[in-house]
Amino acid sequence: MRNTPPWTAEVPGRLSRRAALTGGAALLAIRSIEPASATPEAMRAVMRTIIGDAQVHKGRVRLDLPPLVENGNTVPLTVTVESPMTARDYVKAIHVLNEKNPQPYVISVHLTHRAGTPNFSTRIKLGDTQRVTAIAQMSDGSFWIGEQDVIVTIAACLENF
Numbered sequence: 659m660r661n662t663p664p665w666t667a668e669v670p671g672r673l674s675r676r677a678a679l680t681g682g683a684a685l686l687a688i689r690s691i692e693p694a695s696a697t698p699e700a701m702r703a704v705m706r707t708i709i710g711d712a713q714v715h716k717g718r719v720r721l722d723l724p725p726l727v728e729n730g731n732t733v734p735l736t737v738t739v740e741s742p743m744t745a746r747d748y749v750k751a752i753h754v755l756n757e758k759n760p761q762p763y764v765i766s767v768h769l770t771h772r773a774g775t776p777n778f779s780t781r782i783k784l785g786d787t788q789r790v791t792a793i794a795q796m797s798d799g800s801f802w803i804g805e806q807d808v809i810v811t812i813a814a815c816l817e818n819f
Contacts, residue, residue: 696762701755701791704762708753708793709801719752719794719804730784730814737767738777739794739802749776751795758788771797783814 705714722736741749748771754764767778776794784790787809794802 696757696759698757698789701757701762704755705791705793708795712799712801714793714801714803716803718802719792721790721792721804721806723790723806723808725807726809727784727811729812730786730810731812732781732814733784733808733810734779735782735790736777736779737792737804738775741776741794741796743771743773743776745771746797748773748797749794750797752776752778753793753795754782755791755793756782756784756788758786759784764790784808784810785813786810 718740720738720740722738723733727733735754737752737754739749739752741747743749749769751769752767754766755762756764764782765780769776782790787807789805789807791803791805794804796802
């Protein structure tokens with residue numbers, strides 16, 4: 659029998675040196691990959707899919723976010739739209755987008771005229787300092803927009819890497 663080092667022996671259930679080194683190198687490569695991040699251009703592309711060629715008006719949509727966030731993991735967000743919410747004039751949907759999270763699309767809330775007040779509150783993650791945008795789609799086909807910049811000191815969306 660040849661005198662072979664133990665790491666080269668084919669022992670069932672035991673990891674070979676080559677497999678361990680290859681796996682370790684792959685793990686390091688995976689950990690060094692930056693997570694995908696949305697860009698303002700990606701956010702505008704999503705916005706175009708929502709509104710198409712329609713004109714967007716400023717106003718009627720108010721975002722309530724803290725302007726300075728210490729931790730981006732749980733940021734309170736309230737969106738309110740000015741609307742009478744009648745059968746002829748109501749908010750059909752509210753879409754929230756962001757510029758720098760891994761995905762630019764945050765949430766869509768669909769409403770009918772029976773919804774009462776056109777607002778909702780939730781918590782979102784913010785991966786970096788960025789602009790958050792809400793688009794209200796009205797029953798008459800018009801779109802209204804509200805935006806707010808948020809400064810984030812400790813980013814979310816990056817902890818799992």
